[in-house]
Amino acid sequence: MGAALGSGIRSERGFTLVELVVAMPIMLIVMGGLTLMLTTLSSKSSQQQETTILQTEARSALDRMEMEIRGAFTGDGSPQIVSAGPNSITFYSPDQYATTVVGSTQSSFHLREISYQVTSTGLLQRQFMTSTNTFPTASCLTCGGTSQWTWPGGGMSAWTTVVGSSGAIINASNTCKPATATAVPGVFCYYQNTDLLNTLQNPQTTGAWADNWLPQTFTGSPLLVTNTAALSSVVVTLELSSGGSQPVKFLVSDAMTMRGTS
Helix, strand or coil, X not given: CHHHHHHHHHHCCCCCHHHHHHHHHHHHHHHHHHHHHHHHHHHHHHHHHHHHHXXXXXXXXXXXXXXXXXXXXXXXXXXXXXXXXXCEEEEEEECCCCCEEECCEEEEEEEEEEEEEECCCCCEXXXXXXXXXXXXXXXXXXXXXXXXXXXXXCCCCCCEEEECCCCCECCCCCCCCCCCCCCCCCCEEEECCCCCCCHHHCCECCCCECCCCCCCCEECCCCEECCHHHCCEEEEEEEEECCCCCCCEEEEEEEEECCCCC
């Protein structure tokens, strides 16, 4: 009985120093592995969330831009595209104002001047302003087609970011006719007709923007298309990056042809 009692008492003393010296490194290795695993999972989850947000933003922005560019119209025969550059585009597009008739006066839509730009920090932004008068009165078609659109005194709205956080768009400096079929083109690429594979009608070259079909010319810095009336199609490509130490890169692209072109 005495021996059994003595054994029970000794078993309540806990770990010996030797046992602790052996167990602690093992526990540190196990805890370090668990911490690393949890940190990696958290990082992957955050990166996946960022990728999903970017995909949603980009698809929504391009769907909206496509609707606006496909519906581009002025009502007075002037070019729908105001300015066209590698990182920005400005164009006219009607709003969704319902047609109303008061006496002999018909009002159909307000005209919007809409701009998109990709900033040096990799953001896609949008701004706009809406005319204060409506079609067809504003177009003055009965007096020789002279545009009578009037615009608010405050001008364009402030720029609003529609895609990305800093560094999200990474193809802003790319050319629109890449050297290889797998290379990513620039953001805004313009075409004279709807045959987007017909490179003879594409005003960009592999080296830079250049004049390879008349009367197309480019001026300014950044270079802008001077004869916007000759443009029929716009291809918008966003190469997006989720950021982080191991960024996920992906493309969202859409081809947009304006009404009345072939």
